[in-house]
Amino acid sequence: MEKTINNKAWFLVLPVFLLVAFSAIIPLMTVVNYSLQDTFGNNQFFWNGVGWFKELLDPSTDLGGRFLASLWRNLIFSAVILAIEVPLGIVVALSMPRSGWTVALCLVVLALPLLIPWNVVGTIWQIFGRPDIGLLGYVLNRIGIDYNYVSNEFDAWMTVIVMDVWHWTSLVALLCYAGLKSIPDAYYQAAQIDGASRWAVFTAIQLPKMHRVLLIAVLLRFMDSFMIYTEPFVVTGGGPGNSTTFISIELVKIALGQFDLGKAAALSLVYNLIILIVCWVFYTIMTNAGAERRPAKK
Amino acid sequence: MHSIPGRRIIMTVFLVFLLLPIYWLVNMSFKTNTEIVSTMTLWPHQPTAANYMRIFTDESWYSGYINSLKYVIINTVISIAVALPAAYAFARYRFLGDKHLFFWLLSNRMAPAAVYALPFFNLYSAIGLFDTPWAVALAHCIFNVPLAVWILEGFVSSVPREIDETAFLDGYSFPRFFIKILVPLIASGIGVAAFFCFMFSWVELLLARTLTATEAKPISAIMTRTVSAAGMDWGLLAAAGVLTIIPGALVIWFVRNYIARGFALGRV
Structure with missing residues (x-):
């Protein structure tokens, strides 16, 4: 459907623009301001130019080393959870019951983890994984696996990953389910007449139809895992050592822990820039996918 | 047609995986601290609402x-x-x-x-x-x-x-x-x-x-x-x-x- 060109539409958008600009642009200017200065407390600031940015991007300094290490950890984390959650989410969506009261039940239970405050998610897994009082930790240790997420790096990683899978796979599953629901029955009937195998139905009908929602799912999951803070902070506190210190945790440590405003601000800007670039790439792919589909539709 | 073999089992396992940690939290909320720390019980043996009472x-x-x-x-x-x-x-x-x-x-x-x-x-x-x-x-x-x-x-x-x-x-x-x-x-x-x-x-x-x-x-x-x-x-x-x-x-x-x-x- 063609949209009419009407610049008066700006009046309708204005409240949103002002509200978000107030919450986004003013704080961002503060960050830019801090990132170019150094402070020794007492609200005295000194011009520091691009010094913080140079330090940030140089792995041999303390700040640069910490930034790159946490960035790297975060990228691995995002890759791992995407590799687990997307296929698992598709499988769960395909396993949804077809009709009846079980559909509502499954939907409600699936959505449940999404509505739990993030620190409570952390608390749940902190308790659940403890060897002394948690079911998971207790059972694992009972069957002879030495599991302790507080002291062992690998166990800490496993806990954080399983927690994220627990927390967010439902989102992918619900998105895929919404995509599957939009496939008309005629497609399946046609496939049946053609004698298509189960796998062929999946690759030729279901996957292409889920293409769009999957893109949204990957975008949301990548972004949210890239800025994950609360859950690992509650469970592991970024440890043992620095092994689960992701970028946001590192940032809050520098900003609110050490009150190193300049360093934190420079880190924030680079962090934001990475997110902006990824977001733009996805947005372009999404709008292109939408534009390709439009003529086919009508 | 739009579902896969073994879907009931997959769905059940996944839902149990989602509910188990939540159940454990509910379970603990009805226990006394002595029971939590000293024993490993799958359900509260001496159920108490004291924790909730304190919050309310x-x-x-x-x-x-x-x-x-x-x-x-x-x-x-x-x-x-x-x-x-x-x-x-x-x-x-x-x-x-x-x-x-x-x-x-x-x-x-x-x-x-x-x-x-x-x-x-x-x-x-x-x-x-x-x-x-x-x-x-x-x-x-x-x-x-x-x-x-x-x-x-x-x-x-x-x-x-x-x-x-x-x-x-x-x-x-x-x-x-x-x-x-x-x-x-x-x-x-x-x-x-x-x-x-x-x-x-x-x-x-x-x-x-x-x-x-x-x-x-x-x-x-x-x-x-x-x-x-x-x-x-x-x-x-x-x-x-x-x-x-x-x-x-x-x-x-x-x-x-x-x-x-x-x-x-x-x-x-």
């Missing part, structure tokens, strides 16, 4: 829930109110810079809260809103408004344009058309958007904790602080956790029929 009678605990609900509701109302006209504009018109504006909005949904924690603290202290529900509600707008616009735009697009035109021919003014015709037509979409605003505002902790001190402290912040100060009171912690799950569970129950569509952001 101690104001420093239950005020946290009220504070949280306050900013969540303010945020949801603001987000929907400003997002509706904008969604209509994006769905119906092309205007100068529309695509860039949409992308900019979307990019704010993706901005990490950790980046904004400190500047927000400065900003809201400067304008005297620090430690009020308004500060948190406005701060949460940064990710909820773009999301609401995104969802509602999809729903408005699915309303045929002819309806607008007929209404204007019938002499409806724009505000009247908006309230009398468009809003009822996309009521389910508004419900879905409100659900998402509620959800993301309810689960967020970092900004909510940074922007409040004593008066407006949300429950999630009270949980982290009180518990560590009093030593580990596991039963109380678990009970507080269970109580934070309940509002979400209630909201899900009401919107369960729209969840799937809402998760595809109104675009399927």
